Amino acid sequence: MSNAHSPVAHHFYTVEQQKDSATIGMWLFLATEILLFGALFTAYAVYRYRFPDAFMVASSRMDWKMGGLNTLFLIISSVTMVFAVSSAEKGRRGGLLGFLAATGFFGTLFLVVKYFEYMHHYHDRDVPGLNFHWTGAPELANGAQMFFFLYFFMTGLHALHMLVGLGLLIWIFITAYQGKYSPEYYNPVEMFGLYWHFVDLVWIFLFPLLYLLGAHLPPGGGGHH
Amino acid sequence: MIEENVSLPRIHYLNSHYGWKSWLFTTDHKRIGLLYMISITLMFFLGGFFALLIRLELLTPQADMFNADTYNKFFTLHGVILIFFFLVPSIPGTLGNFLIPLMIGAKDVAFPKLNLLSWYIFVIGSLFTLWVVAVGGIDTGWTFYTPYSTTFANTHVIAATLGVFFTGFSSILTGLNFIVTIHKMRAPGLTWFRLPLFIWSLYATSIIQVLATPVLGITMVLIAVERFAKVGIFDPALGGDPVLFQHMFWFYSHPAVYIMILPSLGVVSELISAFTWKRVFGYKFVAISSLMIAIFSFIVWGHHMYVSSMSIYAGMLFSILSYLVAVPSAVKVFNWTATLYKGSVSYDTPMLYALGFIGLFTIGGLTGLFLASMGLDRHLHDTYFVIAHFHLIMVGGAVMGYFGGLHYWWPKMFGRMYPEWWGRLSALIVFVGFNLSFFPQFIIGYLGMPRRYHVYAPEFQVLNVMSTAGSSILGVGYLLPLVYLIWSLRYGKVAANPWKAKGLEWETASPPPPENFLEQPIVTEEAYNYPTRPAHSPRHAGKLTGGLAQPAGATGKGREAEVV
Numbered sequence: 001m002s003n004a005h006s007p008v009a010h011h012f013y014t015v016e017q018q019k020d021s022a023t024i025g026m027w028l029f030l031a032t033e034i035l036l037f038g039a040l041f042t043a044y045a046v047y048r049y050r051f052p053d054a055f056m057v058a059s060s061r062m063d064w065k066m067g068g069l070n071t072l073f074l075i076i077s078s079v080t081m082v083f084a085v086s087s088a089e090k091g092r093r094g095g096l097l098g099f100l101a102a103t104g105f106f107g108t109l110f111l112v113v114k115y116f117e118y119m120h121h122y123h124d125r126d127v128p129g130l131n132f133h134w135t136g137a138p139e140l141a142n143g144a145q146m147f148f149f150l151y152f153f154m155t156g157l158h159a160l161h162m163l164v165g166l167g168l169l170i171w172i173f174i175t176a177y178q179g180k181y182s183p184e185y186y187n188p189v190e191m192f193g194l195y196w197h198f199v200d201l202v203w204i205f206l207f208p209l210l211y212l213l214g215a216h217l218p219p220g221g222g223g224h225h
Numbered sequence: 226m227i228e229e230n231v232s233l234p235r236i237h238y239l240n241s242h243y244g245w246k247s248w249l250f251t252t253d254h255k256r257i258g259l260l261y262m263i264s265i266t267l268m269f270f271l272g273g274f275f276a277l278l279i280r281l282e283l284l285t286p287q288a289d290m291f292n293a294d295t296y297n298k299f300f301t302l303h304g305v306i307l308i309f310f311f312l313v314p315s316i317p318g319t320l321g322n323f324l325i326p327l328m329i330g331a332k333d334v335a336f337p338k339l340n341l342l343s344w345y346i347f348v349i350g351s352l353f354t355l356w357v358v359a360v361g362g363i364d365t366g367w368t369f370y371t372p373y374s375t376t377f378a379n380t381h382v383i384a385a386t387l388g389v390f391f392t393g394f395s396s397i398l399t400g401l402n403f404i405v406t407i408h409k410m411r412a413p414g415l416t417w418f419r420l421p422l423f424i425w426s427l428y429a430t431s432i433i434q435v436l437a438t439p440v441l442g443i444t445m446v447l448i449a450v451e452r453f454a455k456v457g458i459f460d461p462a463l464g465g466d467p468v469l470f471q472h473m474f475w476f477y478s479h480p481a482v483y484i485m486i487l488p489s490l491g492v493v494s495e496l497i498s499a500f501t502w503k504r505v506f507g508y509k510f511v512a513i514s515s516l517m518i519a520i521f522s523f524i525v526w527g528h529h530m531y532v533s534s535m536s537i538y539a540g541m542l543f544s545i546l547s548y549l550v551a552v553p554s555a556v557k558v559f560n561w562t563a564t565l566y567k568g569s570v571s572y573d574t575p576m577l578y579a580l581g582f583i584g585l586f587t588i589g590g591l592t593g594l595f596l597a598s599m600g601l602d603r604h605l606h607d608t609y610f611v612i613a614h615f616h617l618i619m620v621g622g623a624v625m626g627y628f629g630g631l632h633y634w635w636p637k638m639f640g641r642m643y644p645e646w647w648g649r650l651s652a653l654i655v656f657v658g659f660n661l662s663f664f665p666q667f668i669i670g671y672l673g674m675p676r677r678y679h680v681y682a683p684e685f686q687v688l689n690v691m692s693t694a695g696s697s698i699l700g701v702g703y704l705l706p707l708v709y710l711i712w713s714l715r716y717g718k719v720a721a722n723p724w725k726a727k728g729l730e731w732e733t734a735s736p737p738p739p740e741n742f743l744e745q746p747i748v749t750e751e752a753y754n755y756p757t758r759p760a761h762s763p764r765h766a767g768k769l770t771g772g773l774a775q776p777a778g779a780t781g782k783g784r785e786a787e788v789v
Contacts, residue, residue, distance in 0.1 A: 011410075013745075021335040021409045028435055036439035039473055042459065046469055068400075129454025142457070142464030149456045154448075198679045209524035 007185035021189055030198045033161075037202055040154050043210060047146045054143025057136055061126065062151075063209040067211040070113050074200045077106035085193045088186035093179065096189070100173045101197065107166050114159055118152075120173045127152065129161060151210050157207060161199045168192055226573050226645055231721045233640045237736040252337035253739060259343050259638075264351060265311050265318060266707070271358070272307035273535060274535035275299045277700060280662075280693040286683045296679035297364035298380065302357075304367030309389050310351055312560050312623055313481060316401050316488030317434070320349070320630050323638060325403060327730035328421050330412025330746040335405040344399035346391050350398075353388030355587070357381045366677065369471040371459035375451040383452055386445040393442045396484070400434030403427055412729070416750035418512065420507060421728055421752050422498075423511040426491025428520035433480045433487075437523070441477035444470065468533050475526035483522040485619055486586075487515060489626025490557055493579045496629050497561045499726040501568025504753040507560040514553035521550045531602050539597045547597035554590050558583060573724070574648030578629030581656045582622060591615030592667070612672030613663045621659055628655070628706065633724070635710065640735045641717030647709045655702035661695025727753055759762035 012018040048055050065082040088094030125133040128149040134141040172192050175181070182187055238255045248256060267432050278299050282290050291299065322340065328332050333339050357363055363385040365374040372380050406450045407428050411420075447458055448470075457463025459470045498505045505511055527535060527543030535543075559766035561583055570576070591616040605611060636642050670676075674685050681689065733742050 009337075011331065011335075011337065011740075017409055022403050024408055025336060025405045028404060032401070032435055032439045035436055036443050039440045039443045039476075044474070046466065047464075050466070051464065072257055129450075130455040144259055145456070148457065148465055149458055153450070222491060 007182075010185065015184060022187045022191055026194050030194065033198060033202075037154070037157070040150065040157070041209075044150050044154070047143070047150065049148060051140070051143025052214070054140035055147050057140055058147035059210060059212075059214065061121075061124070062211045063120070064211045066113055066117050067207050069222040071203065071207050073106045073110045073113070074203050077103045077110070078197055078200045080106065081193050081196045085186075088176070088181050088189040089183060089185040091179075093176065096176050096181070100169060100176060102165060104169045104173070107162060107196075108170070111159060111162055111166075114155070121148070121152075126131050150224050154206055155210070158199065158202050161202070164197055165192075165199055168195070189193075192212070226571075226642070226723045227725055229720055229723055231719055233719055233736065234734040234736070236738060237640070237734060238739045239639070240734050242741045250341075252333070252341055254334050254337065254340060255323050255638075255737065255741075256324050256342055256516050257340050258321075258667050259320050261314060261318035261322060261347070263347070264344070264348060264638040265315055268306050268310040268351065269315075269703075270707075272303055272311055273700065273703065275303035275306070277696060278632035279303060280696040282679050283681070283689045284693050286681050286686055286689075288679050291679060293679055294364060297366075297677070298362035300677060301363050301366050305363070305385060305389070306354060306358075308367055308481070308485075309392050310354060311349075312485040312619055313396055314347060314399070315485075315623070315627050316492065316630065317396075317403065317427060317430060317484075320423075320627070320634060321399070321403060321430075321461070321488065324730055325424065325427060326410065327637075327733065327741055328424055328728060329407065329410055329415055330729045330742060330748065331406065331410035332740045332742070333410075336402050336409055339398050340402055342400070343395040346398070347395035350391030350393075350395065353384050353391060357385045357388065368474060369445075369448060369470075370474075371448065371451075371467040371691045372461060372465075375448055375459055376462075383449045386449045391448075392756075393438045393445070397432045397438045397744070398440075399443075400431035403431040404435065407431075412746050412748055415729075417475055418509060419748060419751050420512070421491075421712075422508070422511055422515075423488075423491035426487045426494070426515045429515035430484055430487040432516075432519050433484050437477045437480040437484075439482075440473055443474040444477070449474075452557075470531070471530050473532055475529045476523075479526040479529060480519075480522040482615070482618065483518055484555050485623045486626075487518060489582065489623045489630075490515065490586075492626040492630035492633075493561065493582050494557070495728075496575045496579035496633055497564050498753045498755075499565055499724050500573060500579070501570050502521065502755050503564055503568045504751070504755060505560060506563035506566075507556070508752070510556050511560050514556040517553035518550060521546065521553070521594055525550060525597075528597050528602070531599050532606050539600075544597055544599050548594060551590060551594055554586075558587055558590075570639065572649075573632075574643070574645060574652050575629045575633035577652035578625050578632065579650060581652070581659075582629065583623045585617050585625065587620030589614060589622055590616065604672060606662065607675055608670035609666040609676055610677050613666035613670060616663050616666075621663070624777070625655070625659075627653075631706075631710075633726075634730075635713070636720035636723055636736075637730060637735050639714055639717070640719060640721070641713050642720040642723055643706075643713040643717055644709050647705060651702050651705035651709075654698060654705065657693050658698030658700070658702050662699055663689045663695070664694050665695075666688070727755060 010176055012021070080099045084096055084099035084103060087093075087099055106164055121127060122131065125131045126142055126148050128145050132148065134144055136144065169192065172188055175188065239254055244252075251260075253259060254594065278291070279296070282288070282296055282299075288296075322334070324332075360381060363378070363380040363382055365378050365380070365382060365385075369382070369386065407420075407424060450456065451458055451460065451465075457465040459465045459467050461467060494505050494511055525543060525547040527539060528547045531540050531543075572580075592610070596605055596611060596614060632643060634647055669685045669688045669692075672685070674681050722731045724731075729746055729748070730737075732746060
């Protein structure tokens with residue numbers, strides 16, 4: 001769409017108009033994402049209310065240390081992403097490439113840890129629809145399966161967003177390497193940053209809900225009402 | 226209509242590039258609008274075909290042509306195709322895509338590539354659905370209610386839900402694109418309260434598309450996963466809650482009703498103004514009422530679930546909120562009728578559709594109040610009364626608005642007029658056929674005939690025969706425009722602005738040049754700034770002298786001369 005001399009697409013009149021459009025478009029997209037995950041958070045709330053004991057017991061099977069480590073990785077990657085956008089704004093191509101690489105590194109680390117967590121649950125036969133086998137109290141079986149279904153569905157959808165994010169990140173990295181961005185035009189970097197922070201933010205909600213809330217308590221005990 | 230003596234522009238968006246690639250890889254919003262038009266027309270007649278099969282079976286009380294399973298598939302396909310693949314994308318995808326940049330004086334929508342992508346995603350979703358039709362259908366009803374859809378149905382549920390999932394994303398991208406376009410692409414001087422009301426209504430529609438559709442998307446995925454992996458998020462046997470599905474489904478699907486009707490409300494505002502030659506009475510109220518409808522649409526979904534174990538208090542709340550939707554809807558109807566008063570009314574085809582729309586939308590809306598009241602809904606729930614009610618809104622409302630808009634902007638899109646006599650005839654046939662189809666259904670519904678059955682009590686036969694006769698007439702009314710509109714592409718009389726209507730879209734050539742305007746228009750007046758005294762309107766003057774029937778200049782310079 002844009003010609004070689006100007007980063008402004010043919011149907012826009014000014015750089016500002018183009019940038020504002022991209023920004024509003026990205027925020028609207030993130031609003032759709034909130035609704036997409038919002039439906040799942042609603043389902044989580046409904047079933048947590050319905051199966052409080054089963055959810056507690058099941059969430060005790062989560063490894064909060066691995067989840068915590070992943071939270072740390074994502075927060076670090078968000079910080080490096082902020083620096084990447086800032087470098088782009090100041091026209092520092094080396095800084096941009098370095099911070100993008102760091103962001104990709106920590107994002108990948110997150111997925112590696114997630115892979116080991118999933119494998120661990122697979123061996124423990126925690127995966128609904130695949131090998132779910134409940135050895136605890138039988139009256140908690142349905143609720144526990146619901147917990148694990150929501151766990152895999154929500155973190156799976158989140159991991160899918162991470163994968164898409166890493167794909168986009170590679171594209172941003174290549175175009176940055178080619179020198180396509182300047183202090184006048186770095187929309188894609190900034191928009192990708194918004195996306196990346198959003199995906200991190202989803203995890204910030206997932207982590208306490210799935211790993212921490214009411215976990216490590218005996219069923220029926222501990223003031224969960 | 227005013228006789229014009231004009232010729233087609235030398236270069237326009239239809240002849241600037243040739244070859245299939247220039248269409249399949251186009252980012253021109255006008256061409257994408259036409260791609261949508263072709264696709265949804267196919268879906269419209271496919272869905273209409275299933276409607277005719279349903280009506281044929283209902284000619285007699287017994288099962289004549291189809292058994293229960295086949296009948297279930299027919300009404301499901303009828304609903305899925307016409308709701309998700311025709312009504313939702315109809316006006317936004319075609320008229321919206323074509324007209325929004327023209328009406329706001331822009332070269333294109335904000336994200337032209339995303340616009341093309343949304344059409345491709347729509348096509349992918351349509352292919353899923355056509356595949357479902359080809360391999361044996363789906364029988365869950367368009368609502369996909371669980372646990373039937375997840376546990377018991379042995380038809381092609383997964384493919385159908387994925388089709389809906391895809392077309393949902395197409396809808397989201399369209400809405401997102403329109404919101405950004407309306408915010409950032411308006412011509413200098415075109416302030417919010419100078420915007421045509423069609424733009425306001427599509428803005429409100431887009432908000433719903435963006436905020437409601439993701440919930441439907443994820444719900445469809447959950448159904449597919451539940452069927453595929455045999456997990457039980459909605460399965461009561463495994464602790465799941467089917468009513469949760471209903472909440473999630475209607476959180477989209479009630480607002481979706483307004484995705485279907487709001488664009489038509491906008492079209493009718495344009496038509497009423499153009500064919501009374503007056504500014505729409507209470508412009509600001511009509512504009513804001515679109516936003517109010519969009520906001521209310523998000524908080525009324527529970528009225529579909531009064532009989533689904535909903536508590537009486539929640540039901541009361543949803544009932545009151547549902548009644549509130551009537552307020553902005555009535556604002557529109559009253560303001561349209563007030564616009565007619567002392568207007569210079571002419572009864573061209575688009576206006577016939579608009580007037581039909583007002584009557585049917587009013588009745589459809591008022592019967593909605595019956596259904597929003599909890600006590601009466603207990604009696605009418607899942608009867609033909611509901612069927613008649615929502616068909617008045619979706620067909621008598623949304624489809625009539627679409628047809629009215631299609632005729633009104635046809636010369637803008639192709640530079641040629643459809644045959645007016647045939648247009649009026651088919652508008653009349655549609656109106657008669659529609660009323661004959663659906664008014665009997667109010668009665669049989671009230672008397673207790675449930676929806677979704679292929680057999681019924683013999684005493685309902687007379688009314689059912691009337692309804693089937695009406696739907697056949699309606700079918701003729703829909704086929705006629707298909708024939709004469711295609712005919713007019715080649716043989717229609719060349720036209721530029723046969724209505725002498727106001728609005729930026731009429732200030733450029735018909736068909737418009739590839740980038741819409743030869744130079745950026747600058748807006749200095751409010752929308753619908755028609756001369757105040759009807760005697761001065763070129764509609765009358767033009768018939769006498771023909772001298773004022775020249776098209777407005779592409780730059781808008783001809784405008785002053787025209788108004789004086």
